Amino acid sequence: MKHGKYPLLAAFLLPALGLYGVFVLAPYAQAFLIAMTDASGLSNRYKFVGLDNFVALFKDEYFRNALWHNALLLVLLPAITILLGLFLASLLNVGGTSKRAVSGLRGSGFYKIIYFVPQVLSVAVIGVLWKEIYNPRSGILNSGLRAVGLDSFAGDNLGNPDMAFWLVLAVMVWANVGFYVVLFGAAMSSIPRDIYEAAALDGTSRWTTLFRITLPLVWDTVQVAWVYLAVIALDGFAIVQIMTRGGPNFSTDVAGQRMYDTAFTDSRFGMASAMGVVLFFFTLSVTLVALRLTKRERIELA
Template identity: 40%
Template sequence: MSETNRLTNPALPAPKKGWMQKSRSQKRIFLFLAITPAFGGYLLFTLYPNLMSVYYSLLNWNGISEPQFVGLQNYVTLFQDKYVWRALYHNLIYMIFVPALVIMISLLLAYLLTNKSYKGTPIFKVLFFFPNVLSSVVVALLWAFVYDGSFGLLNSLLRLVGVNIGEFYWLGDIRTALWAIIPPYVWAGVGFYVVIFMNAMVTIPKSLYESAILDGATPMTRLFKITIPLIMPIIRVGALFLVLGSLKGFEHVLILTNGGPAGSTDVIGLYMFNLAFGAEYHNYGYASAVGMFLFVVLVIAKFITDKYMTNRSVEY
């Protein structure tokens, strides 16, 4: 009701001016109640432990006795620790080969299932995704059976094709143990990205492929000139997750070799775990320093991935 009408007729009730303020207050209360559980969980289970790790990295502490403040001595020891650099070298090998193999195999399988119109495509999607449902422990145990020297599947397949290498233990030999860890990571990761890439490929208009076919483009040409450029943002995100996962993951290594033989498969995450909870060491301070070093490596890997993988999206 206008101010003029209210002045000419004083009996009219005054307009309620606080309803907008009340609505805004209710909205703020709702947002606060909706955000608080998630934000509180982040503070309690992510931010606080990370900040405490920074503090622990400045201590000499085994988790039981009185902690001793040593400043940056743990970091000085870290840069002189040859086992840290050996573990980082193994991490870098996994970081190079695991994402590359997973992306290439997933792209090829997704392209075939999407463009060849196989009758059993839904069944193939389930079969490829099945390893992703299994826990890391189950995957590692399955591949431990594959690599077993006495009754392992790999040695049996080699004997079938005429290659008899006896009871060779793939995970017990320094020459092969490091490379034998890569297939379990690839096998467990391909199925997830096949489904992701297939869902991205089905959004590409069929008219683009039809025009390319009329121009004489081969299937590989269509893959590299149409499919991959159009889903490059999805590939980039997948590669980033794979790179970071291959740097910080150690579950498969822990189950299959526990870093052996002779440290030939040790990675930073496993080395940090053994420093903190292993039977030989209980040095939470030094383990936290190694964890901070791993955090820096992850940040550097993220920046490198962002720099060398284009974020440019192609429109059609």
């Protein structure tokens, strides 16, 4: 068996690596090169312009505005989603009222399903669904507000540049939080019950239990969640494209949307690729920073 090991490994690895090379690495490399041309995407004529695209991008206030929104998302989306996810997961898994056994609230199985449902919907469905919910005339958000007499809060929703960004953010949190509830729940259920029992005997409060026991023991999962959410926050294109296309007045614009418009509305593939490259390095550095900052020794529970 020993002699045949490498051919066997290669037989499994090479096709996958090959596909990865052709469909992931090569397009990345192409993007870097196209970013240094003035290619329009409508013909095969192009010339190399060096770093001109990047210089122009640096001065482009629309791109800056879009990146700013990505940066806001980068801070807010993981923070809100993780906090909410942790809170809900601990209610479902260790928040039960029974003093004797550590368990979730009553009906937690049902809630788990409710929270997880958005995860099985595609982004397109979520976007269209919420666009209708936010419809100022017939959407259930405003109808609900009016039904309880809060007419003055029933605004233009996605039509109002002061509100649109926050409404989109809310949808992103809604769409993502279910997955992290399940993820954190799985991590929590692997925490030995006797730790909680010991804490209960010492009379710790719920909050102390959450912050002193649960959180440190699922920290590993939290940092993975952080990185995933950061990557989602730096993208955000699909939901924005479906719900607002970056409007009104660029108030929900993200770098992905700007890149799409530049490539397909303005027919400037070179410039759009340059945006892609900027976003690539942005994502890369955010990921590295996040991994470094959250790095910690793993706690062995067994």
